[in-house]
Every structure is written in structure tokens, then in C-alpha cells.
Amino acid sequence: MTCEFRIGHPSAYRWNDALQIYLPIADLPVNVFLVFGMGIAVGFISGMFGIGGGFLMTPLLIFIGVAPAVAVATVASHIAASSFSGAISYWRRRALDLSLALMLLLGGMIGTAGGVWLFTALRRIGQLDITIGLSYVTLLGIVGSLMILESVRAIIRMRGGKPTELRRPGSHTWIHGLPFKLRFKQSRIYISVIPVLAIGFIIGFIGAVMGIGGGFLLVPMLIYFLRVPTNVVIGTSMVLTLVTMASATVMHAVTNHLVDALLALILMFGGVMGAQFGARAGQNMRGERIRLLLGLLVLAVGLRFAADLVFKPSDLYSIRPLETGL
Amino acid sequence: MALVAALVAAGAGWTEPAAAERLVTSLSSHRVMITQYFTGEELVLFGSVERDANTVPRRSGYDIVATVTGPRESLVTRRKERVLGIWVNVDSRTFIDAPSYLAVLTTRPAAQIADADTLRRLQIGIDNTSFPQRIGPDFADVNRDDPLRAAFLRLQRAHHLYVEEPNGVTFLTPMLYRATIPLPAQAPVGTYEVDVKLFADGAMIARTTSALEVMKVGFEQFVASAARDHGLLYGIATATMALMTGWLASIVFRKD
Numbered sequence: 001m002t003c004e005f006r007i008g009h010p011s012a013y014r015w016n017d018a019l020q021i022y023l024p025i026a027d028l029p030v031n032v033f034l035v036f037g038m039g040i041a042v043g044f045i046s047g048m049f050g051i052g053g054g055f056l057m058t059p060l061l062i063f064i065g066v067a068p069a070v071a072v073a074t075v076a077s078h079i080a081a082s083s084f085s086g087a088i089s090y091w092r093r094r095a096l097d098l099s100l101a102l103m104l105l106l107g108g109m110i111g112t113a114g115g116v117w118l119f120t121a122l123r124r125i126g127q128l129d130i131t132i133g134l135s136y137v138t139l140l141g142i143v144g145s146l147m148i149l150e151s152v153r154a155i156i157r158m159r160g161g162k163p164t165e166l167r168r169p170g171s172h173t174w175i176h177g178l179p180f181k182l183r184f185k186q187s188r189i190y191i192s193v194i195p196v197l198a199i200g201f202i203i204g205f206i207g208a209v210m211g212i213g214g215g216f217l218l219v220p221m222l223i224y225f226l227r228v229p230t231n232v233v234i235g236t237s238m239v240l241t242l243v244t245m246a247s248a249t250v251m252h253a254v255t256n257h258l259v260d261a262l263l264a265l266i267l268m269f270g271g272v273m274g275a276q277f278g279a280r281a282g283q284n285m286r287g288e289r290i291r292l293l294l295g296l297l298v299l300a301v302g303l304r305f306a307a308d309l310v311f312k313p314s315d316l317y318s319i320r321p322l323e324t325g326l
Numbered sequence: 327m328a329l330v331a332a333l334v335a336a337g338a339g340w341t342e343p344a345a346a347e348r349l350v351t352s353l354s355s356h357r358v359m360i361t362q363y364f365t366g367e368e369l370v371l372f373g374s375v376e377r378d379a380n381t382v383p384r385r386s387g388y389d390i391v392a393t394v395t396g397p398r399e400s401l402v403t404r405r406k407e408r409v410l411g412i413w414v415n416v417d418s419r420t421f422i423d424a425p426s427y428l429a430v431l432t433t434r435p436a437a438q439i440a441d442a443d444t445l446r447r448l449q450i451g452i453d454n455t456s457f458p459q460r461i462g463p464d465f466a467d468v469n470r471d472d473p474l475r476a477a478f479l480r481l482q483r484a485h486h487l488y489v490e491e492p493n494g495v496t497f498l499t500p501m502l503y504r505a506t507i508p509l510p511a512q513a514p515v516g517t518y519e520v521d522v523k524l525f526a527d528g529a530m531i532a533r534t535t536s537a538l539e540v541m542k543v544g545f546e547q548f549v550a551s552a553a554r555d556h557g558l559l560y561g562i563a564t565a566t567m568a569l570m571t572g573w574l575a576s577i578v579f580r581k582d
Contacts, residue, residue, distance in 0.1 A: 022546060080565060081575075130414050249561055250558065252561070264567070268571040272572060312408075320401070321400070322401060322402050
């Protein structure tokens with residue numbers, strides 16, 4: 001009898017309870033080690049390739065049950081942490097162009113604000129998930145394929161004995177004919193501010209909507225469109241990623257109240273640790289090999305999203321709270 | 327009997343003496359705290375049927391129907407359809423102020439406790455509960471077979487938010503009953519109404535209500551309210567935390 005009436009929660013003690021932690025904003029319990037492990041794994045990849053890794057982390061969080069909106073908003077702060085630790089080490093080696101980064105940022109800030117606005121609007125009309133899905137498929141599909149193509153060509157050229165050259169001085173495109181030219185000393189380029197601002201805008205916009213830092217997009221854009229030398233590209237891209245993601249964190253917190261600080265903290269700790277090991281692994285690999293691997297990874301994530309859109313979902317129905325306000 | 331005395335002393339709710347029987351009920355806890363370690367909880371609902379000298383004997387014995395209704399919330403159910411080769415949300419329905427949690431616990435299947443009319447009138451069971459929906463400019467509950475309504479109930483059950491347990495209440499003695507309210511990890515924060523009805527011979531003879539509250543406490547509560555009420559500060563704090571973590575990592579792993 002006394003047993004039957006024991007006050008409390010008889011079945012609340014399970015062996016794995018110690019590993020579970022309840023996320024205050026995402027409103028669900030998760031396994032701490034699982035999330036921490038995801039942070040390390042994505043951090044490893046981001047350190048190896050010099051990217052933020054948001055395009056991997058956001059889908060992973062959605063996969064373990066975090067609402068897409070919370071995942072996007074939270075990953076922004078995770079990327080801010082990993083890109084800051086990266087940017088510091090590039091700064092020590094003077095391998096970044098601060099003035100170019102600042103100009104990109106100007107465009108990036110406007111783009112981020114626009115992205116957060118679109119994010120909020122899409123969430124209200126119930127089309128956020130499909131937009132995130134479609135953007136991932138198109139963007140990752142295109143970028144992944146291009147990277148694979150480019151790196152395979154480079155590898156073939158290497159086999160043929162010809163040297164690879166990403167920067168071809170003197171080869172001018174229409175971009176170099178635009179007005180409002182500025183000289184960026186560290187990058188040794190003299191170029192119009194219009195494409196710089198435009199690239200910043202695109203990265204900021206896409207980053208806020210898709211929950212990605214956009215490093216994997218920005219690096220090729222800077223190399224191919226602006227002809228920025230490879231040695232300053234990653235450092236510069238990290239500065240941009242850092243500021244856009246830090247401001248996206250603040251903007252998402254103000255407009256959508258969906259940044260989960262606890263989830264972000266666990267991810268950050270895993271991420272910065274993994275990044276160190278990834279960076280060491282990356283140093284022992286050839287540039288084309290790294291680009292090929294990254295291309296394959298990007299394409300794989302894109303295809304995974306495509307499968308979700310194309311194949312019949314296991315449940316055609318879904319429930320979400322009614323979005324109010326704003 | 328000592329137990330019943332203890333219940334009374336604990337301030338358990340007494341009902342009006344409707345038909346000589348009275349229903350006494352209490353919960354193992356009126357507050358469910360969501361802490362960092364919250365993975366759902368089971369509350370015990372218990373009580374007894376009080377009779378006095380004038381009470382007539384009941385032919386069928388007693389039945390208990392306990393309904394727990396969580397905070398009301400408007401929910402949107404959406405349906406996907408293939409458009410241009412991809413699966414897109416095409417159709418949606420808003421359920422106005424639907425219970426975010428609904429548990430119906432009974433001593434035996436509701437159909438055996440009272441007739442269909444009584445059950446419908448008292449809204450006993452998920453099937454007899456009305457779910458107002460926004461249909462054009464109107465608010466109404468639709469046909470039970472409506473696919474969006476059926477999907478709504480199916481998903482809420484699948485998420486353990488709508489629960490029906492036809493044997494969820496047990497009589498330990500002819501007068502003493504006990505039930506377990508299963509609150510899942512995703513139980514929403516707010517006030518839950520607990521409504522206990524006593525049936526005998528197919529009619530409701532006593533009823534009592536109670537309430538419980540699910541609340542975030544400590545760190546969880548602090549973070550949630552900071553995010554909601556001080557969005558800007560919270561965002562700046564999170565961004566600063568990110569920068570500190572990044573900076574710390576670059577110090578710890580510095581290799582020169």
C-alpha cells in the first residue's frame with residue numbers, strides 16, 4: 001500500500017537519464033554526448049576545409065528533432081564561435097584582408113537583415129521548411145558539382161605534369177570594368193566595390209535564411225570572381241562569417257526568440273575542439289584533394305535534401321503551433 | 327482510513343454533496359518542474375468515494391473518469407501534396423484553442439460506463455471532445471471523418487500528447503481509486519485542469535476538479551524568459567558567449 005502511494009514519479013529514473021539534458025528554447029530533451037559528438041564531428045570537417053560547417057550542422061539538428069527554425073537560429077551562434085577561433089589564428093599569421101572583409105561585411109549586414117525578415121515571413125505562412133529544403137538542394141547541388149568538376153580537372157592537370165594556377169593575373173572579366181574602384185592592399189587587387197558589396201549581401205542573406213555561414217560559397221566566389229589570392233581567402237572569409245553569424249544570432253534572438261543558448265554552448269565546445277584536429281588533418285592533404293572531398297560532401301548533403309523533397313514523406317500531415325505576432 | 331484523513335488534512339478538494347456520494351481527490355504533486363533533467367513525468371492522481379449513512383447502494387459499483395486538459399493553444403495542421411514533383415504543404419487547418427495536452431483515464435472503456443448521449447454531452451473521451459477550427463470566416467468543429475481533423479488527433483496521440491487509457495484508473499478498495507497521469511517530455515508549460523467524475527448506474531453522481539502546473543524552473547526558466555522578454559540582451563549575451571568560446575579555444579590550442 002505504501003508502495004502504491006509513493007509520492008513522486010516512480011518511473012522517472014531510467015539509466016540514461018543522466019545523459020539527457022532539457023533544452024530551454026528547443027523544448028525537448030537531448031542526449032548531451034550525442035550533441036557534443038555532433039559538434040566535434042562538424043568541427044573536424046570545418047577545421048579541415050576552413051568552413052563554418054553550418055550546412056551540415058543545421059540538417060543534423062533537424063534530424064534529431066530540433067525545430068528547423070530553432071536549428072537555423074542556434075547554428076548561427078555555433079558558427080560565430082568556430083569562425084572566431086579560426087579568424088584569430090589567421091590574424092596571427094596576417095593571412096587575412098581586413099579592409100576587404102569590412103567592405104564585404106557592409107553588404108553582409110544588409111543581406112542578413114533581409115534574410116532574417118524573409119525567414120520570419122516564411123515561418124508565418126508555413127513555407128519555411130520547403131524553402132530551406134529547396135535552397136539546400138539547389139545551392140549545395142550546384143556548388144558541390146562545380147567543386148568536384150574543378151578539383152577533378154586540377155587533379156588531372158597535376159597528373160599531366162602542368163602546374164595548377166587559380167589566380168591568372170591579367171585575365172580581366174566584366175567585373176573589372178565596373179566603377180567605384182578601390183585598392184585592397186593585402187589581397188593585391190584593385191576592384192570595384194559593387195561586386196564586393198553584392199557578394200557580401202548574397203552571403204549574409206543566404207546565411208540568415210538557411211542557417212549556414214556561407215564559407216563554402218564565399219571562398220570560391222572570392223577566388224573566381226574577385227581573384228583574391230588563396231592564402232588570404234580563408235582568413236578573410238572567416239572574419240565575414242564571424243560578423244554575419246554573430247549579428248544573425250542577435251537578430252534571430254530579437255525577432256524570433258528562437259536561439260537556444262544551451263544547445264549553442266554544447267555545440268560550440270564540441271565544435272572548437274573538433275576544429276583543431278580537423279585543421280591538423282587538413283594540413284597533410286593536397287588542396288585539390290581537399291576541394292574534391294568537400295565537393296563530394298556538399299553534394300551528398302544536397303542529395304539528401306533532394307530525397308526528402310522528391311520521395312513521399314512517411315507522414316503527409318504535420319502539426320505546428322500557430323505563428324502569431326510581427 | 328488514516329490515509330483518507332491524511333488526504334483531508336492535505337487540503338484535498340471536496341465537492342458539493344450531489345447524490346450523497348462525495349468525491350475526494352488529490353495529486354502526488356501540483357507542480358511539475360521542468361529542470362535540465364526533465365524527460366517527462368508521471369503524476370499520481372488518487373482519492374476516494376465518500377459515502378454516508380443515507381447513501382443508497384449502487385447496483386453497478388463505481389466508475390471514475392479523469393480528464394486532464396493542458397493549456398490551450400492554437401495549432402495548425404498541414405497536409406503535403408506532390409506539386410511539380412516535390413512534396414509541398416498545400417492545405418492547412420487552424421485548430422483554435424485546442425488542448426495542448428489531453429488525457430482521458432477511465433476505470434473501463436467509456437462506452438460501458440454510460441450511454442453515448444451522456445458521454446457526448448459531458449464530452450468524455452477524445453472522440454467526444456469538440457475541436458473548434460477556423461473554416462473560412464467561421465469557427466466550427468467539422469465532421470469526424472474530415473482528414474485534417476483525423477490527422478490532427480492521430481499526430482497528437484503519436485506524440486503522446488493525447489492519451490486515452492480505458493483502464494487507467496484502478497480501484498484499490500471499493501472506495502479508493504488511483505490513476506497515473508503520463509506527462510511526456512514535450513508537455514507544454516502552463517496550467518492543466520484535472521476533472522474527475524464519478525459514475526454509477528450510467529449517470530454522473532459527483533464531480534470534482536483540481537489543477538496542476540507544468541513550469542520551467544531554475545536555469546531553464548531563466549533562459550526561456552530571458553529569450554522571450556529581453557531578446558536583444560539575450561542575443562548579445564549568446565553572441566558574446568560564442569566569441570568567448572572561440573577565443574578560449576584559440577588560446578588553449580595555440581601552438582607556437
